[in-house]
Amino acid sequence: MTNYKEEQKDEIEALEAIYPNEIKVLETDPNYVFVIEVAPQGMEETDELAMVTIQFSLDDTYPDTIPVMEITESVYLDDAKLDEILEHMNTVAQENVGMVMVFTIVSAVQEKISDIIEQTKLQREEEQLRKQKEHEEKEQRIFEGTRVTVETFLAWKTKFDAEMKDFKKNDITLSSSKLTGKELFLQDSSMIVSDMQFLQGESEAVEVDESLFQEIDDFGLDEELQD
Structure with a gap:
């Protein structure tokens, strides 16, 4: 008959030797309850040190x-990654029924976390490359300008024709609203009156004030002529 209690005790002692700083026994009676902190091994210091604490x-x-x-x-x-780890733990446990399995489960979790970290790093790098590529393509489009295709040309021509049609329509409207010089003259009655006054003034005698003039002798012009 299998002595489960003794077998469990032996496994706990082995785990305490392997994980002296990571394991903590919470209960021994009636059954063992303990926790182990699990972190991936061999990761660089620059990596995000993901870890979990598992209660058995x-x-x-x-x-x-x-x-x-x-x-x-x-x-x-995150929760999605934790669900992956739990599912992986249960799969490993089912595969090892009948044998002490905590060490095997912990080792599998360490590998799983390492895979998650590597996958996260790869996704981050791919995202950075994608953003860099988008930025370079945007700069290239700005440098090259918009490429002309049949579709873009037809769209431009349709817009241009519509603008020219509106321009010509407005130009015709402005031209029709402009008056010729004759029309302006006929509309402005003040021009007619002023011209009539000018013509009438020519027929009137011009009066001269003789006092404004002096004899030529006053200027000594005769003496200069005689010399």
Whole structure:
């Protein structure tokens, strides 16, 4: 008969030796409950160090049954990524029923987090390249100008013809509203009156004030002529 309690105790002791700083036993009776902080191994310092804290609860017949597993804490992982990790944990647990499996599950989670980090980095780099490419293409379009195609030319011509039609229509309207010199003259009665007054003034005698003039002798012009 399998002594599940003894087998569980041996596994806990092995886990404490492997993860001395990461494991914390919360309960031992009636069953073991413990948490392990799981972070990927071999990651660079510049990487976002995503990690999770997993709580394991063993029942009376573990390892012939899988433990109850729950992610109680996480860093740099959204809900979608956490769901992926939980699903992966359950798959690994099902594959190892009948054997002590916590170490195997923790190792699988470490690899999964590493894959997530690498995938996130790749997506970020691809996004940066995409934005850079869009920026370069935009600058190139500005440099080259708009390429003329049949569609763009026809659209431009339609707009141009409409503008020219409006321009000619407005020009005709302005031309028809302008008056000739004769029309302006006939409309302005003051011009007729002023011209008539000028013509009438020519027939009148011009009066001269003789006192305004002096004898030629006063200017000494005769003496100069004699010299």
